[in-house]
Amino acid sequence: MNIKTITEKKQEDIDKKFLPFGFQLLLDLYDCKPGACDDLDLCYKYLDEIVPYLGMEKQAPPNIFRSDETRFPDKAGLSGWVPLIESSIVIHTLTPKDFISVDVYCCKGFDTNKAKRFTSRFFQPKRIDEQYLERGLDYYK
Numbered sequence: 001m002n003i004k005t006i007t008e009k010k011q012e013d014i015d016k017k018f019l020p021f022g023f024q025l026l027l028d029l030y031d032c033k034p035g036a037c038d039d040l041d042l043c044y045k046y047l048d049e050i051v052p053y054l055g056m057e058k059q060a061p062p063n064i065f066r067s068d069e070t071r072f073p074d075k076a077g078l079s080g081w082v083p084l085i086e087s088s089i090v091i092h093t094l095t096p097k098d099f100i101s102v103d104v105y106c107c108k109g110f111d112t113n114k115a116k117r118f119t120s121r122f123f124q125p126k127r128i129d130e131q132y133l134e135r136g137l138d139y140y141k
Contacts, residue, residue: 021136022087022107025115029100029125036123037077037093037100040064046122047082050089053118054110059083069095100125105135 036042047062064080077093087105094100100123104115112132120128 019140020134021139022105022134023109024106024133024135025102025104025110025112026131026133027100027102027104027116027119028129029102029119029123030098030128031126032093032098032100033124034098037095037098040066040078042122043078043080043091043093046119047080047089047091050104050115050118051082051084054104054106054115056089056106056108056110057085059085064091 044062044064047064051058060083062080062082064078067075067077067079069076074094074096076095079090079092081088081090084106086107088103089105090103092101102119104110112130116128116130
């Protein structure tokens with residue numbers, strides 16, 4: 001190894017100590033387009049297509065489940081997720097309120113505005129609240 005390579009490696013190690021392990025975008029979608037919360041195909045398609053759109057890698061195809069609306073009428077809707085090599089994307093819908101929550105968690109950075117636009121186009125909410133978290137702040141220390 002030459003001196004430059006050793007110096008570059010040390011700088012890389014120093015830089016990494018200041019990086020979080022993961023990044024999480026939480027989206028709450030209010031008053032989504034009619035029928036979106038019950039549309040199994042739409043929600044599956046969303047989970048399937050957002051992954052390559054954000055430059056992530058699927059570990060397996062999406063899984064999505066319908067809640068028992070008879071037993072849990074206030075929780076009627078869908079829950080699904082797609083496992084990623086980099087973590088996961090999760091969706092929960094609540095039909096009684098036309099409400100959808102989406103969690104995008106990835107151990108590499110991603111364009112949060114791109115994720116928000118993609119999600120908005122799919123579900124057409126009247127309002128979106130968002131939170132952004134950096135996770136595992138001491139992971140690389």
